[in-house]
Structure formats: C-alpha cells, structure tokens
Amino acid sequence: MSALDLKGISKSFGRLPTLAGIDLTLDSGEFLVLLGASGCGKSTLLSIIAGLLDPTDGKVEIAGRDVTRVAPKDRDIAMVFQSYALYPSLSVARNIGFGLEMRGASKAARREAVNRAAEILQISHLLDRKPAALSGGQRQRVAIGRALVREPKLFLFDEPLSNLDAKLRMEMRSELKRLHQMLAATIVYVTHDQIEAMTLATRIAVMRDGRIEQLGTPDEIYNCPATSFVAEFVGAPPMNLIRARAEGGALHVAGAPQPLPLPPEHTGAGLKAEVLLGIRPEALRLVDANGLMPVDVDLVEFTGPEQVVDTRFAGQRLTAILPPERRVAPGSRIAFRWPPERIHLFDAETRRRV
Amino acid sequence: MTSTRLTTRGWLMMLPLLAVMVLVIGWPFVQTVHYSFTDARLAGTGGTYVGLHNYQRVVNSPAFWSSFRLTAEFALISVTIELVLGVAAALLLNQELVGRNVLRGLMILPWALPTVVNGTLWRLIYNPEYGALNAALSQLGLIESYRSWLGEPGTALAALIVADAWKNFPLVALIALAALQAVPRDIRTAAMVDGAGAWARFRFIFVPYLVGPLTVAIVLRLIEAFKVFDIIWIMTRGGPANSTRSLSILVYQEAFSFQRAGTGSSLALIVTLIVMLLALAYAGIMRRSAGGGI
Amino acid sequence: MDRRSPAFTVFVYAMALLLALVILAPMAWLFIMSISPAADLSARPLRWWPEEPDFSRYRALFSLAQNSIGAGFISALWNSLRVAGMATIAAIALAVPAAWASSRVPRVGWSLGLVVASYMLPPVALSVPLYMGLAHFGMLNNVFGLAIVYLTILAPFTTWLLRSGFDLIPKEIEAAAAIDGARLDQALRIVVLPLMAPVIATAALFAFLLAWDEFFYALLFTSNEQAKTITVALADLAGGRVSDYGLIAAAGVVAALPPVLIGLVMQRALISGLTAGGVKG
Numbered sequence: 001m002s003a004l005d006l007k008g009i010s011k012s013f014g015r016l017p018t019l020a021g022i023d024l025t026l027d028s029g030e031f032l033v034l035l036g037a038s039g040c041g042k043s044t045l046l047s048i049i050a051g052l053l054d055p056t057d058g059k060v061e062i063a064g065r066d067v068t069r070v071a072p073k074d075r076d077i078a079m080v081f082q083s084y085a086l087y088p089s090l091s092v093a094r095n096i097g098f099g100l101e102m103r104g105a106s107k108a109a110r111r112e113a114v115n116r117a118a119e120i121l122q123i124s125h126l127l128d129r130k131p132a133a134l135s136g137g138q139r140q141r142v143a144i145g146r147a148l149v150r151e152p153k154l155f156l157f158d159e160p161l162s163n164l165d166a167k168l169r170m171e172m173r174s175e176l177k178r179l180h181q182m183l184a185a186t187i188v189y190v191t192h193d194q195i196e197a198m199t200l201a202t203r204i205a206v207m208r209d210g211r212i213e214q215l216g217t218p219d220e221i222y223n224c225p226a227t228s229f230v231a232e233f234v235g236a237p238p239m240n241l242i243r244a245r246a247e248g249g250a251l252h253v254a255g256a257p258q259p260l261p262l263p264p265e266h267t268g269a270g271l272k273a274e275v276l277l278g279i280r281p282e283a284l285r286l287v288d289a290n291g292l293m294p295v296d297v298d299l300v301e302f303t304g305p306e307q308v309v310d311t312r313f314a315g316q317r318l319t320a321i322l323p324p325e326r327r328v329a330p331g332s333r334i335a336f337r338w339p340p341e342r343i344h345l346f347d348a349e350t351r352r353r354v
Numbered sequence: 355m356t357s358t359r360l361t362t363r364g365w366l367m368m369l370p371l372l373a374v375m376v377l378v379i380g381w382p383f384v385q386t387v388h389y390s391f392t393d394a395r396l397a398g399t400g401g402t403y404v405g406l407h408n409y410q411r412v413v414n415s416p417a418f419w420s421s422f423r424l425t426a427e428f429a430l431i432s433v434t435i436e437l438v439l440g441v442a443a444a445l446l447l448n449q450e451l452v453g454r455n456v457l458r459g460l461m462i463l464p465w466a467l468p469t470v471v472n473g474t475l476w477r478l479i480y481n482p483e484y485g486a487l488n489a490a491l492s493q494l495g496l497i498e499s500y501r502s503w504l505g506e507p508g509t510a511l512a513a514l515i516v517a518d519a520w521k522n523f524p525l526v527a528l529i530a531l532a533a534l535q536a537v538p539r540d541i542r543t544a545a546m547v548d549g550a551g552a553w554a555r556f557r558f559i560f561v562p563y564l565v566g567p568l569t570v571a572i573v574l575r576l577i578e579a580f581k582v583f584d585i586i587w588i589m590t591r592g593g594p595a596n597s598t599r600s601l602s603i604l605v606y607q608e609a610f611s612f613q614r615a616g617t618g619s620s621l622a623l624i625v626t627l628i629v630m631l632l633a634l635a636y637a638g639i640m641r642r643s644a645g646g647g648i
Numbered sequence: 649m650d651r652r653s654p655a656f657t658v659f660v661y662a663m664a665l666l667l668a669l670v671i672l673a674p675m676a677w678l679f680i681m682s683i684s685p686a687a688d689l690s691a692r693p694l695r696w697w698p699e700e701p702d703f704s705r706y707r708a709l710f711s712l713a714q715n716s717i718g719a720g721f722i723s724a725l726w727n728s729l730r731v732a733g734m735a736t737i738a739a740i741a742l743a744v745p746a747a748w749a750s751s752r753v754p755r756v757g758w759s760l761g762l763v764v765a766s767y768m769l770p771p772v773a774l775s776v777p778l779y780m781g782l783a784h785f786g787m788l789n790n791v792f793g794l795a796i797v798y799l800t801i802l803a804p805f806t807t808w809l810l811r812s813g814f815d816l817i818p819k820e821i822e823a824a825a826a827i828d829g830a831r832l833d834q835a836l837r838i839v840v841l842p843l844m845a846p847v848i849a850t851a852a853l854f855a856f857l858l859a860w861d862e863f864f865y866a867l868l869f870t871s872n873e874q875a876k877t878i879t880v881a882l883a884d885l886a887g888g889r890v891s892d893y894g895l896i897a898a899a900g901v902v903a904a905l906p907p908v909l910i911g912l913v914m915q916r917a918l919i920s921g922l923t924a925g926g927v928k929g
Contacts, residue, residue: 052823073829085820089842102829146828363832364753367745371803372759374742378778378800379766385777398780443667449660450652457664459915460671466911467675468861470879471904474886475678478893486677489694520674528919581770584863588883602864605772610868615776622772633768 002064003028003186004049004154009058010210011044018044020210022058026203031180031187033197035233036207042190043158045207049188050079050156063153073102075154078147082159084139086131086146093118093127096145117145120179137168144179157189161196173199194234198222206230226353228346231278237308237319242277243348251277255314260292263343275354278344281308284320284336286328291335300328390620396613408620418621420596421604422628428515428600429579433572435519440526441564445556447527448534458531461524469521473588476517480504480589504590507597514598518585526571533567534560573636577629601625678904681897682706689893705898717885721899723873724881727791731866731877732859734795739802739855740848747810748836752819760811763804771864774800782869789875797865802855809854813847814840850917857907878903 004026011019019041026032034042047053049060051072060068067075078099086095094101096117097110105113118124121141131139140160147155160176161169177200180187191197197204198218206213206221206229214226225231231239244251250259260277295311295318302324309320309328313336320336328334345354390408394401412418447458464472479486482502491497503513537559545555583602586592592599592607599607605625609618652660681689682705684698711718750760778797779788787793817840825835841848863879870876876884882903886896 050823050827052826072823072827075827077827079824079827081820081824083818083820085818085824087821087825087839089839098825098830099828102825102834146824150828360753361755364749364756367749367753368756368759371742371746371763371807374799374803375763375766378796379769379774382774382777382781383769385780386773389776396776396779398783446660446663446667451660451664453664457668458919459912460668462911462915462919463675463908464671466857466907467904468879468907470861470863470882471678471900474882474896474900475674477886478681478897479674479677481893484690484694484893486694489692493693520670524671532919577768581772583771584879587863587867588886591887602770602772605775606868609772609776610779615780618772619776622770622776625770626768626773629768629770633765 002026003030003062004032004188005059005061005064006045006049007059007061009045009048009055009060011041011048011053011056018210019048019055022210022212024205024212024215026186026188028186029184031189031200031202033201033204034188034190034207035192035194035197035204037192037233040207041210042192042207046079046156046158046188046190049154050077051075076152077154077156078150078152079156079158080143080147080160082162084131084143084163086139086142088131090130091127092123092129092131092134092142095131095142096127096149098146099150113149114145117148120148120182121145121175136164137172140164140168140172141175144176148179148183153186155185155187157187159191160189162191162193169196176200194236198234204234206233208233224353225278225344228276228278228351231344231346235280237281237321239278239280239344240318241346242279242313242316242318244275244277245273246275246345247273251275253277253314253316257294258292261340263340263345274348276346276348276351278346279318279338280342281319281321283338283342284318284322285338286320286322286326287335287337292337294333294335297328297330297332297334300330302327386619386622389615389618390623392616394615394619396609396615396618400616404616408617409624411617412621412624417596417599417604418601418624421599421601424511424598425580425582425600425602428511428518428582428598429576432515432518432522432579433575435515436523436526436575437568437572439519439523441530441568443523443527444530444534445560447531458528461528464521464524465528467521469584470588472517472521473585476513476520477504477589480513505594507595510590510594510598514586514589517589518579518582521585522575526568526575529567529571530564533564537563569639570636573632573639577632577636580625580629580632601628675904678897678900681894682901683898684894686892686894702894705892705895706902708895709898709902717890717895720873720876721881721902724876724878725902727870727873727875728860728878730791731795731798731875732856734792735798735802735859736852736855738795739799739806740852742799742803743806743810743851744841744844744848747807747814748840750807751811751814752822760807764808766800767804771800775865775868778865779868788869789871791875794866794869794875794877797869798859798862801858801862805858806851806855809851810844810847813844813851817843846917850914853910853914853917857910860907 002025004024006022006024009019009022010017022045024032034045036042044053048055051067051070055068058068059066062075062077087098090098093114097114100110100113114127115124118127121144123138123141123145126134126138126142131142134142143160161172164172173196179185180200189196189200198221201218203215203217204221205215208229214221214230216224216226221230221234225234225239228241232241242253244253244260246252246262249262251262252259293313295313297309297311299310301308305324306321307324307328309322311318311320311334318336322328346352347354391403391405392401393404443461447454451457467475480503482488482500482505485500485503487503488497488500492500501509503509541559542555545559550558581602582600583606586598586600586603587606590598592603601621602625605618605622608614608621680697683701683703684695685700685702688695688698708716709718709721712722713719746760746763750757782788782790782793782797785793787796821839822835825839830838861879862877863883866877866880867883870880882896882899885899890896
C-alpha cells in the first residue's frame with residue numbers, strides 16, 4: 001500500500017492555474033523532495049497534501065484513504081513550517097505536546113512523549129523556555145519535535161532550513177537525514193535548494209510551472225536529466241548547454257574548428273538536426289591547447305579544492321571545474337575533452353532529452 | 355478544511371458585528387435618506403413626501419452657503435496650521451536632543467485632552483473680562499483694553515482655529531516623526547557622504563518618506579474638521595451672529611432646535627456628500643500609494 | 649552622527665523649550681485656575697500664581713450633599729464610566745471575531761471595508777433616526793441607549809485596529825494548530841488570543857478614550873443626572889450660570905485626568921497605534 005497517492009491534482013487561484021494535473025505515488029519510508037524555484041507550485045502542492053488548501057481538481061489519498069475533503073487534523077499528518085510557526089505564548093514542552101494535548105492524551109503520556117522527542121533532538125534542557133528565548137536552530141528542533149511526537153503517517157516539511165545560516169543548515173540537514181533513517185518515516189519535503197534535495201531525498205520531483213518536470217532518484221536527476229531545465233536547475237555551477245547541429249554522426253558547433261563526436265549510444269541514430277549539447281562543468285578535463293574543444297579563458301576562481309574556469313567555446317559560454325594542480329591563467333587558450341558517456345543531448349525545441 | 359466551510363465560518367464570526375452595524379448605522383442612515391424627502395418633524399409628526407423640496411430649500415438658503423464657506427475655511431486653515439507646525443515639530447524632535455523622549459511624551463497630552471475640556475480651557479483663556487490672553491497681552495503692552503475674542507465676529511473663528519490647531523498639531527507631528535524615523539539610517543548617512551546639505555536632505559530624503567503618511571493624516575484631519583461640532587458648540591455655539599456656525603451646528607439647529615427633521619436630514623446628507631468626496635479622494639490616494647509605494 | 653554648529657544647537661534647544669511651553673502652558677493654566685482663589689482670577693492685573701492654593705473646588709465637586717454641584721458631577725463621572733465601559737466591552741466582543749474573520753477569510757474581508765467606511769458618516773447623518781429610535785424604545789436619557797449608540801463609533805474603529813493585529817500574526821501558526829488537531833476556538837483561545845492581548849488592550853484603551861470624549865450624541869440623547877456624561881456636564885457648567893471660573897477649570901481637570909493619565913502611562917503603545925496606520929498606509 002502506498003503512503004501517499006496524488007491523482008490528477010490541479011489548483012487554480014482565480015483564473016490563474018498554479019498546479020496542472022500532478023500525479024504522484026509515494027511508498028512508505030520514502031523521502032520525497034519537491035524541488036523548484038519559487039512560484040513553481042511546490043508549496044501549494046504541500047498545502048494541498050496537508051489539507052490547508054483544497055485542490056480545484058483531483059484526489060489526495062494517504063495510506064489508501066481518500067482524504068481530499070478531510071480536515072487537516074484528521075489526516076494523520078504533521079507539518080514543519082518555514083517560519084517554524086511555534087506557539088509563542090506556550091512553553092517548548094507544551095508546544096511539542098500540543099498535538100497530543102488536543103487529541104486528549106493523558107498528561108503522563110504527553111510528558112513521556114515530549115521527553116522522548118526532546119531527547120532525540122537534544123533539546124531536553126530547553127523544555128521550560130518560551131520560543132522567543134530560543135535560537136533559530138533550537139526553534140527548528142522544537143518544530144521538528146512537535147511533528148515527531150505525533151508519530152504521523154506522513155511528515156510534511158515546507159522549506160524548513162531556509163531561515164537558518166549556512167553552518168546550521170548543514171547541521172540540521174544531517175540531523176534530518178539521521179531522523180529519517182532512524183524513524184523510517186515517510187516524508188514530503190519542499191525546498192528550492194538543490195543540495196538539500198540531493199542529499200536528503202530518496203526521490204526528487206523537480207517542479208516547474210505547476211508540473212512535475214522529472215521524478216526520479218537523485219542519481220537519475222543528476223546523471224540522466226529528462227529536460228534541459230532539470231539539467232540546468234540541478235548542479236552548481238549548472239550544466240553547460242551548447243547549441244549544436246547533429247549531422248552525419250557528429251555534432252557541429254558554429255564557429256568551432258572541428259565537429260564533436262556524438263555520445264556512444266547515439267552514433268548513427270536518426271537525430272533531429274538542432275540540439276543542445278549538455279556537459280557538466282566537472283566532466284571537463286584539461287588537455288593541450290590543440291585538443292578537441294579549444295576555449296579562451298575569461299575568468300578563473302580558485303576555491304581551494306578546485307578552480308572554476310569561465311571560458312568561451314566558439315563564442316558560447318562554457319564553465320569547467322578543474323583540479324587545482326595545474327593552474328589556468330585568464331586570457332590563455334586551453335582545450336577540453338570529456339568522457340563520451342558524460343554528455344547529454346536535448347532537443348533544441350522541446351528541450352527534452354534525446 | 356474546504357474553503358466553503360471556511361467562508362461560512364468567516365461569515366458566522368462577522369455576523370454579530372454586521373448585525374449591530376446594520377442596526378445602529380445602516381438603518382438610521384436609510385431613515386435619514388427617507389426623512390430628507392419628507393416634511394417630518396422631530397416629534398414624529400408630519401412625514402408627507404415632499405420630493406426634492408428640502409434640498410431646494412437648503413441649496414437656496416444663504417445660511418447653508420455661509421456655513422459651508424465657514425466650515426471650509428475652518429478646515430483648510432486649521433489643517434494647514436497643523437501641517438506646518440506638525441512637520442516643524444517633527445523635524446525638531448528628529449534632532450539629537452537631551453530630553454527628546456520626554457518632549458515626545460508631552461505631545462500625546464493635547465491629543466488625550468478631551469475636546470470638551472479643550473474647548474472649555476480656551477474659552478476661559480479667551481474670556482473677555484478675566485481671560486489669560488487679555489491679561490497677558492495687556493501686561494505686555496500689546497493691547498490697550500481687554501477684548502472679547504470669542505464675542506467679535508472678526509476674531510471668533512481665528513480663536514477657534516487656534517484652539518483646534520493646538521489640540522491636533524501634535525498628532526500630525528507624531529505621525530511625521532514616525533515617518534522621519536522610518537528613513538533608513540544608511541540613506542541619511544549616504545546622503546551626507548554624498549555632500550547633501552540640510553535643505554537637499556530634507557527635500558530628497560525626508561520629503562518622499564513624509565508625503566504618504568502625511569497625505570493620509572491630512573485627509574483624515576480634513577474629514578474630521580468638516581464634521582466639526584464639539585469645540586464650536588463649547589466655545590461659541592455658532593455665534594456671534596452665526597459667524598462660527600459650522601455645517602454640523604447648522605444641522606443640529608435645524609433638526610433639534612427647530613425640530614425640522616426633514617430639512618435637517620437633507621442638510622445632513624449634503625454634509626455627508628461633502629465628506630464622502632473627501633473620503634473618495636482619500637481612497638484614491640491610498641490606492642495610488644499602494645500601487646507605487648515608497 | 650550629524651555635526652552641528654553651536655549656534656544651531658542653541659537654536660534647537662530654544663525651539664524645544666518653546667514647543668514644551670506651547671504644549672504645557674494652556675494645560676498648566678487650567679490647573680492653576682482650578683486652585684486660584686476667585687479674587688486672584690478676577691484681579692487686574694491678573695495674578696498668575698495663587699498666593700494660597702485653594703483646593704475648595706475639588707472638595708465641592710466631590711461633595712455628596714443632595715442637589716449640590718458635586719452630586720451632579722459625581723453622577724456624570726459615574727455615567728461616563730458606565731457608558732464608556734459598556735460600549736468598550738461590547739465593541740471588543742464584536743470586534744474580535746469580526747477582525748479574525750476579515751483577516752483570515754478572503755471572501756469575508758470586503759465587508760469590513762463597508763464597516764470602516766461608515767466612519768466617514770458624520771454623526772449628524774444618523775442623529776435624527778437614532779433619536780427617534782431611542783425615543784421609541786424609551787431609551788433616551790439612558791446609559792444603555794447611549795452605549796449602544798457609541799457602538800457606531802467604537803465598533804468599526806476597534807475592528808479595524810484588531811484586524812491589523814491579526815494580520816501581523818502568521819497564518820502558519822493557525823495552520824500548525826489545525827494540523828495539531830485544535831478546533832478553531834481552541835486555536836484562538838490557546839494560541840492566537842494570548843498573542844493578541846496587547847493589541848486588544850490598546851484597542852480597548854482607544855475605544856474607552858473615544859467614548860469618554862464623546863459629546864455630540866451625549867448632548868442630544870441625555871438630559872439629566874440619570875445619563876448625562878461628564879462631557880455634557882462640563883459643557884453645562886462652562887456655558888451655564890456658574891461664575892467661578894476656578895470651579896469650571898477644576899471640573900475640566902477632573903474630566904481630563906483619566907484620558908491624560910492613560911495617555912501618559914500608555915504613551916508608547918498609543919503613539920505606535922496612532923502612527924502605525926499612517927506610516928504603513
């Protein structure tokens with residue numbers, strides 16, 4: 001039985017469609033990340049799963065039960081908000097136990113559950129404080145604790161880490177990963193941060209304009225992007241996309257000295273003429289100046305473990321991440337090669353993978 | 355929760371207020387409109403439909419026009435004074451100044467003073483025989499003999515305006531001060547680094563922040579001033595020789611002193627119309643500033 | 649930050665002194681009049697400070713003797729307190745749910761606009777039917793009747809203030825409570841209203857001040873000790889046959905005392921409340 005089933009969910013605000021027919025099935029224990037830029041509809045979708053918004057069309061099923069018209073409190077879910085949404089006038093302990101209190105759990109049961117959650121999250125010493133007296137990271141833990149004690153069928157996270165500073169965000173990320181593994185919980189998690197998505201998810205749904213652009217494991221999303229949008233959205237710096245013509249078993253880039261070879265699985269295939277050639281910056285290797293792909297270096301940023309090199313190839317921008325051993329100088333001419341299996345081809349018009 | 359259920363819930367929560375508002379505002383207003391087309395008397399007699407007769411009578415009466423002119427004068431002059439004094443006081447309070455917070459706290463006092471007390475206070479100050487103003491001016495040698503400030507048509511309105519402006523300019527000052535303090539420190543510093551002088555800073559940094567809040571405050575004050583009743587009633591009752599008879603005083607006399615509910619109502623509706631026009635201007639300003647706020 | 653010339657500093661302090669004088673002098677004079685013997689007040693040249701402070705007017709105002717000025721004055725104070733108190737409680741009771749609805753339920757919000765727009769109506773546009781209505785129900789010269797009429801002013805105003813308070817409380821908190829299983833009334837009572845307490849207190853104070861200050865309706869709808877409020881009593885005193893200006897001044901001081909004290913104590917909240925609407929606007 002699947003933990004969550006979305007069937008043809010669509011949502012319009014007025015005449016503005018925000019979600020257009022979302023279908024999704026989630027198995028128990030999965031960590032699904034809804035990834036996309038702001039305005040793509042990911043938070044709307046999460047609100048619909050929570051029951052805070054009604055879908056214009058479609059069905060929400062949680063653990064096999066149709067909950068489309070069920071109030072949030074009766075869906076057996078817990079949610080962690082971006083703003084934490086702690087109850088400012090209540091103590092940390094009462095915040096965490098609020099869901100149990102509302103469901104009429106006994107005082108003793110509540111105390112025990114709160115203590116257990118606090119221990120897991122290492123906030124036992126904060127239980128008597130008010131939320132205002134906590135740091136951002138501590139508030140975040142309380143918000144998670146509030147979700148934990150409920151032991152719901154489904155956890156919903158709405159950009160929970162985006163209000164934290166970089167160091168805390170990394171810390172909480174591993175914390176969340178640990179919790180997921182420990183509790184074997186089913187989680188739907190919304191974020192615009194691709195690193196969070198890659199590190200946390202068992203599956204990622206990349207969203208754009210109210211649709212799911214691609215649904216797959218982090219590995220699939222990264223190594224086998226279904227569209228040029230996904231290819232550019234995931235990965236930093238983003239994948240290079242070079243306009244080219246596929247003709248006679250090779251790729252011709254206007255202005256380049258020689259055609260580039262097609263990836264092995266495409267050789268001889270009936271490709272459509274105009275394509276985008278996708279190469280991740282870290283797939284590029286430095287070779288001698290008269291290699292396959294000669295480029296002019298514009299800018300070099302040395303980050304420590306690597307150097308990020310901005311170049312032009314036949315007038316098109318190309319970024320590479322190179323090991324720091326052989327330093328590259330701005331203004332010089334160098335050349336790249338790449339493992340043939342690491343390039344991607346997208347139809348220039350439909351932007352889909354070919 | 356379904357949105358229809360939420361909406362139902364919302365209406366249920368709204369209902370008590372709406373019911374009371376219909377009872378104490380909606381229904382009376384409709385009745386006023388109704389009376390304005392009849393010859394109703396306050397005692398409940400009369401009530402025959404007379405068409406636009408009441409309105410014609412009002413528009414053709416010199417009393418209405420003199421009240422209208424007077425009310426407009428009162429509103430425009432006092433609000434202008436409040437604006438000038440208010441901004442000046444706000445600029446002063448925006449300076450680094452020992453005791454600034456105490457001074458700002460004092461500004462709340464005239465606002466908190468009930469209008470009736472304010473009227474009484476100034477009436478005593480203007481008293482023709484024992485008033486402080488006469489005493490002070492004659493002790494300073496500025497006047498030869500005591501004058502009846504509220505008893506002479508030439509000075510009564512001015513005396514009223516002073517009393518009203520004294521009570522209301524601190525509020526304008528507090529609003530302007532809040533607007534001035536909303537100017538980010540960085541912008542002020544940047545302007546100073548860029549070498550802007552005092553006037554340039556006022557004109558290009560502070561004025562843009564002041565315009566929005568002050569326009570709102572001014573329009574609201576104008577609406578209030580057009581409805582003025584209390585302070586005039588306390589200080590002059592519209593006299594001497596009707597020289598301070600504002601529109602609201604005129605309505606009061608017509609409807610309650612002369613018991614003519616019909617004409618009183620039509621007059622009240624004309625006042626309402628004037629205030630509504632001001633309110634529409636206000637709404638227009640609000641919409642524009644909401645569109646392209648600072 | 650701003651470097652000033654000494655001359656400018658002197659100017660600033662001189663102006664500050666002038667401003668303090670302009671604000672304080674009239675009010676101080678009201679108090680001085682109230683404690684100056686009648687002879688001092690009618691002396692020429694006027695005596696600006698009493699040789700011997702005379703508190704007899706305050707005693708007279710609070711004297712309980714039958715038919716004295718004091719009896720009328722005390723009943724007026726009591727009426728004002730009752731009318732303003734009742735109207736404030738009723739206004740807040742109506743405003744809290746309505747403000748929540750208009751802040752949280754999109755399809756209901758517009759109706760508040762209508763309520764607030766009624767603020768623009770001058771009281772004269774409602775006074776005749778209100779008079780006739782109160783007369784019909786025998787509620788002229790009645791504190792309950794006057795309190796109901798005061799709702800025309802207090803209810804829209806408090807609803808508007810409370811709504812901006814609710815707008816500041818994140819919707820997520822209510823959503824979190826809903827997911828946690830709280831009914832709406834539980835979410836409001838346990839989570840939201842404690843956060844609103846300061847705003848509700850401020851709104852109630854404003855409402856009380858408005859009702860305490862009200863004069864027009866009180867003048868029209870009350871006629872004797874039974875319901876006359878302090879503002880009407882003071883106007884009677886000031887416009888009547890009393891020849892002791894010190895007594896009038898003392899009555900003014902007493903009538904002004906509650907709002908002025910509230911104003912001083914609640915300064916911060918009042919100033920931010922007064923200016924917030926404008927600056928946000």
